[in-house]
Amino acid sequence: xxxxxxxxxxxxxxxxxxxxxxxxxxxxxxxxxxxxxxxxxxxxxxxxxxxxxxxxxxxxxxxxxxxxxxxxxxxxxxxxxxxxxxxxxxxxxxxxxxxxxxxxxxxxxxxxxxxxxxxxxxxxxxxxxxxxxxxxxxxxxxxxxxxxxxxxxxxxxxxxxxxxxxxxxxxxxxxxxxxxxxxxxxxxxxxxxxxxxxxxxxxxxxxxxxxxxxxxxxxxxxxxxxxxxxxxxxxxxxxxxxxxxxxxxxxxxxxxxxxxxxxxxxxx
Amino acid sequence: xxxxxxxxxxxxxxxxxxxxxxxxxxxxxxxxxxxxxxxxxxxxxxxxxxxxxxxxxxxxxxxxxxxxxxxxxxxxxxxxxxxxxxxxxxxxxxxxxxxxxxxxxxxxxxxxxxxxxxxxxxxxxxxxxxxxxxxxxxxxxxxxxxxxxxxxxxxxxxxxxxxxxxxxxxxxxxxxxxxxxxxxxxxxxxxxxxxxxxxxxxxxxxxxxxxxxxxxxxxxxxxxxxxxxxxxxxxxxxxxxxxxxxxxxxxxxxxxxxxxxxxxxxxxxxxxxxxxxxxxxxxxxxxxxxxx
Numbered sequence: 001x002x003x004x005x006x007x008x009x010x011x012x013x014x015x016x017x018x019x020x021x022x023x024x025x026x027x028x029x030x031x032x033x034x035x036x037x038x039x040x041x042x043x044x045x046x047x048x049x050x051x052x053x054x055x056x057x058x059x060x061x062x063x064x065x066x067x068x069x070x071x072x073x074x075x076x077x078x079x080x081x082x083x084x085x086x087x088x089x090x091x092x093x094x095x096x097x098x099x100x101x102x103x104x105x106x107x108x109x110x111x112x113x114x115x116x117x118x119x120x121x122x123x124x125x126x127x128x129x130x131x132x133x134x135x136x137x138x139x140x141x142x143x144x145x146x147x148x149x150x151x152x153x154x155x156x157x158x159x160x161x162x163x164x165x166x167x168x169x170x171x172x173x174x175x176x177x178x179x180x181x182x183x184x185x186x187x188x189x190x191x192x193x194x195x196x197x198x199x200x201x202x203x204x205x206x207x208x209x210x211x212x213x214x215x216x217x218x219x220x221x222x223x224x225x226x227x228x229x230x231x232x233x234x235x236x237x238x239x240x241x242x243x244x245x246x247x248x249x250x251x252x253x254x255x256x257x258x259x260x261x262x263x264x265x266x267x268x
Numbered sequence: 269x270x271x272x273x274x275x276x277x278x279x280x281x282x283x284x285x286x287x288x289x290x291x292x293x294x295x296x297x298x299x300x301x302x303x304x305x306x307x308x309x310x311x312x313x314x315x316x317x318x319x320x321x322x323x324x325x326x327x328x329x330x331x332x333x334x335x336x337x338x339x340x341x342x343x344x345x346x347x348x349x350x351x352x353x354x355x356x357x358x359x360x361x362x363x364x365x366x367x368x369x370x371x372x373x374x375x376x377x378x379x380x381x382x383x384x385x386x387x388x389x390x391x392x393x394x395x396x397x398x399x400x401x402x403x404x405x406x407x408x409x410x411x412x413x414x415x416x417x418x419x420x421x422x423x424x425x426x427x428x429x430x431x432x433x434x435x436x437x438x439x440x441x442x443x444x445x446x447x448x449x450x451x452x453x454x455x456x457x458x459x460x461x462x463x464x465x466x467x468x469x470x471x472x473x474x475x476x477x478x479x480x481x482x483x484x485x486x487x488x489x490x491x492x493x494x495x496x497x498x499x500x501x502x503x504x505x506x507x508x509x510x511x512x513x514x515x516x517x518x519x520x521x522x523x524x525x526x527x528x529x530x531x532x533x534x535x536x537x538x539x540x541x542x543x544x545x546x547x548x549x550x551x552x553x554x555x556x557x558x559x560x
Contacts, residue, residue: 107288107295110541111534112500114418115518119534122522123299205417209504212419213519231423232508247420254415 008259015253019066026059031220041242048242051230055220061246064222068204069253071138076199078142080149080192084185087150091157092184101154108147116144117206121215130221137216137223141203149195156191160184201257208250224250277553281546285539290343292538296531297339351532356524361532364517371513375506376498379436383494386437387444395452395479396471406449410442419504432509439501440494447490448483455483485552492548496541 018025038054040046048057090101108116120140128136160166161184169183204224210216211225212232219226227246234243317325345352351361390406413421418439425435455461456479464474502515510516514533521529 107292110288110496110545111292111538112496112541114500114503115534115537118503118518118522119296119530120299122525122530123527126523126525201415205415208417209419212417212423213504213507213522215522225417228417228420228423231420231427234423234427236427247416250417251412251415255411258411258414 004259008256011252011256012260015065015249016069019062019069022059022062022066026056026062028056028059030060030063030222031055032059041240048245049240052233057242057245060222060227061249064224064227064246065249065253067134067217067222068207068224071134072141072200072203072207073196075138075142075145075203076196078139079145079199079203080196082143082146083149083153083195084188084192086146087153088157088185088188089180090150091154091159092161092180094158094161098154098158101150105147105151105154108144109151113206114209117141117210118213118215120144121210126215128218130218133216133218134221134223137207137210138203141206145199145203145206149199152195153188153191156188157184160187197257197261201254201261204250204254204257274550274554278550281550285542285546288542289535289539293343293531293535294339296534297342298335352528354521354526354529356521356526356529361529364529365514365532365536368512368514368517371511372499372502372506372515375433375511375513376436376495376502379433379501379505380440380494380498382433382437383440383444383498384491387441388448391445391448391452392475394449395456396475406445410445413438414442414446417504418501419508422505422508425505426509432505432511435505435509436498436501439505440497443497444490444494448487451483451486452479455479458482484555488548488551488555489545492545495544499537499540 032055034040034046034050034054034056036054037046037050039052040050040054042049046056046058048061051057051060086101087105090098117140121136124136124140166179166183169179174182207216207223208225208228211223211227212229214229216225217223224246228250230243231247234240237244342352349362351365353360354364357364387410390409394403394406416424418435421435421438422432424430425432461474461478464478469478499515502513503518504515505511506513506515507519514537518530518533520526521533
């Protein structure tokens with residue numbers, strides 16, 4: 001692991017740890033309103049000031065980071081499992097199943113991601129409790145984000161189906177689910193891990209986009225999307241620079257994820 | 269050979285597009301039909317309506333209960349140019365699309381052009397100069413834009429009074445740059461490029477005669493994919509920059525749960541995306557090697 005990757009790992013782990021300690025670091029919580037101090041600048045009591053309705057911005061950033069950083073991997077897990085089921089099984093079975101799965105993934109991939117997201121989000125009720133809105137948002141991401149991974153997995157499973165060791169296992173009398181679970185699925189693990197890690201930053205960005213457009217996590221629950229929505233009222237960067245903190249944090253975390261995933265791209 | 273096979277290739281693509289659009293439309297219609305609140309009509313809450321009027325309202329939606337007859341009705345209307353009426357805006361969907369489409373074409377088109385100019389210039393110069401500092405600059409710049417949500421770039425363009433197409437360009441740029449830089453770097457390591465360099469060929473000639481013919485087909489395929497990315501980016505950009513295009517319309521339709529309008533928009537955008545990808549595929553076929 002090179003220095004950049006080590007640094008990125010420390011950043012991601014550090015941000016995760018701090019966000020998990022939100023209850024201790026910001027005991028007032030994300031929803032408590034300090035009505036005597038709306039839109040207050042940073043102070044010892046409110047490290048990042050307060051928002052328009054007097055809620056502590058530091059607490060909201062911590063809780064929002066926790067929600068986004070915990071639920072994006074959960075959505076990535078859902079999408080990876082779906083991709084393994086659709087792509088992995090189709091590649092393993094081959095023939096008509098593979099062609100059907102590829103046709104279906106092509107149909108999914110031909111829809112622009114944001115169009116698909118907002119269409120499916122609009123099909124579900126918008127006036128729901130904050131907790132349900134979080135679940136709906138991340139579940140949609142997990143249930144719709146499988147297509148690209150399934151495409152990759154179907155190709156890998158198709159190659160494995162015709163590999164020597166699978167042919168030998170077949171010749172030894174191993175068939176059906178046992179052959180898939182014992183010989184094919186363990187060999188798909190590296191691709192599955194890669195797809196899982198690639199999906200996390202994609203889902204964090206998608207949630208942020210949905211949140212800014214008002215189709216993500218409902219108030220008062222914070223997430224990176226709803227925190228970034230505050231930028232809408234910003235007139236200039238010099239006016240209230242502390243409002244940019246959620247954006248900077250998002251950029252730092254996503255850059256770290258990118259470094260962890262692709263630091264070898266940069267030539268030595 | 270090329271001209272004999274080309275019509276078949278185009279026909280096959282058009283067939284696949286028609287099948288995918290029909291299937292996508294059926295999927296969308298099914299989702300719309302099954303969406304919570306589909307059968308509700310606010311007019312039924314009007315206390316001035318008699319029981320017969322309410323029954324007549326329900327009767328008018330009776331053919332929408334069966335998904336297949338609902339979709340068949342939609343297709344029949346679409347063939348005759350009737351795409352239904354927007355619930356939220358109270359206008360025919362067709363006239364809304366006619367009004368809004370040119371704005372999206374202009375904004376996404378200019379944004380796409382700028383993104384390609386910026387990304388390909390950076391990628392080509394990085395490969396020609398082979399300077400690690402320049403390479404790191406390009407990777408960092410594209411990496412930074414990859415980490416900013418499209419909606420934030422749109423908000424920043426509003427704050428900085430920048431045009432909407434610039435936001436689209438910056439959303440699409442990192443994807444083009446990353447892919448083309450990796451592709452060109454790979455092509456430049458091929459043995460025939462090293463041989464051409466050893467024979468003293470100039471960099472411009474190597475690029476035009478040896479690199480582009482190899483990288484060209486994949487760049488054209490990427491061009492097809494970027495149309496889809498630009499159309500997706502048009503939603504936050506048009507919504508937040510106040511540009512009255514298809515993206516803003518989709519956002520308004522999503523917020524007001526105007527499902528018929530949203531389905532039409534999704535089908536339209538899918539059609540454009542598939543046409544762009546198929547166009548790229550046909551172009552690759554035309555430029556590729558063929559038997560005499």
